[in-house]
Amino acid sequence: MLLIECPYCGERPEPEFQYGGQAHVARPRDPAAVSTQEWADYLYRRDNTRGVHAERWRHTHGCGRFFNALRDTRTDHFLATYRVGEAPPAPAPAVPR
């Protein structure tokens, strides 16, 4: 199982967390103003990166907070975890959103 570094609690085993999907997927500020394709992209299109992937995790069986992570999906190696609102540390995700 993965060992994940919660930015608030430190390194904890994977069963303490819930995966939160791709990070930095911004909900359109005015849903009524975007096209159906743009809305569908927000709901469903994902990078599905084979490489460094920016994603969210939630420490559900710990502090309960969401945070972000950079993980290489070719190896499951975590490069970094960072708090909501912080910029991802270098290297930047392989596929810019």
Add this chain to the structure above:
Amino acid sequence: MHARAHCALTEAPAMQSFSGLTLLLRGLTGQRGWTAQWRSPEPRAEYDALIVGGGGHGLGAAYYLASEHRLTNIAVLEKGWIGGGNTGRNTTIIRSNYLWDESAALYEHALKIWEDLAQALNYNLMFSQRGVLMLAHTVHDAQVFKRHVHANRANGIDNEWITPEQAKAFCPPLNIENIRYPVLGAALQRRGGTARHDAVAWGYARAADALGVDIIENCEVTGIRRDDNGAVAAVETTRGTIRARRVGVAAAGHTSVIMRMAGVELPLESYPLQALVSEPVKPIFPCVVMSNTIHAYISQSDKGELVIGAGTDAYTSYTQRGGLHITSHALEAICELFPMFRRLRMLRNWGGIVDVTPDRSPIIGLTPVPGLYVNCGWGTGGFKATPGSAHVFAWTIARGEPHPINAPFTLERFRDGRLIDEAAAAAVAH
């Protein structure tokens, strides 16, 4: 690259037929005289069509392109060895008891082809219609499965609701007495069952090769070239550039990677899906059993191993492995359902990469790029559909438009709100 005049192996030899008689004769003469089941030709500079992905769906599509649509100047490109991806890693379950009309038609199309496939391919697929039992453990389960039964029967697909005692009679190892989540009944599809997953890939490969299809292994696609009109012109690979006007991508968990090369973005996420087998034991498990609520499914292979699977790991990954806690959870379910297996030793555990769509239904059809076709999004349930998927994908590539059966499974359905929601059909709770 060999000049064609020199290399007899660029011409497909007549397929060596398998039969009881040939097996006996060759067995008595030291197993001499068997020929390779498919060639390993060098890729040509150009083909009429290319299939990217040498799994069951891709090899089957190549076979049907050649056999039904007379497109024989085609090649299957596989980055590793054929059947080495999800085709070689699944838990071999075959059924067609999906809820929605669109899905029922697709999986039943596959099941009907399965029933004659070994004969059609002259290959032992170990196809066994031993029955698939889907267990109900709660009032909700019972209501959902009864609804499934009615929907299936309205679509001419066999499915029946049976009592816990009948389920026990059908599958004697099943625990209906002393179990935390009681067995309230089950939906039984008698025509469902299993097949040997490797054999499907090899059977299609051999038959396609005999029709002239080139199967190119160790050939990874690294780029897709488009012409000035944006249509597909060629693929770049680790074995050179190959021109083609029609390219069908059947690359499962790697579909996002491949399609991005042509600028096509998809609603896919690739997750690890694990499975495991026990040590081989004598025949004890007569059918397939699946439990959504207790979260595992199981059958027994012809080799005697209990083949067990459950749900995906929770995060996207291309590693083909997952966490032990996921596997342990599945085994707890198996031990609860079948107490006689509590002492069984597990032999092998592995993972694949499953491409999952938001509605858990596949995407089979055209893309925004002319000449580029995609067959993906089968998630945790692609093996059962192999011949049906291959058949309609070949139709789509050959004719440039979908077969009526795959017509609803468009990429555009996510924009248009026409989702085919089969989240309940995967037989493990999401």
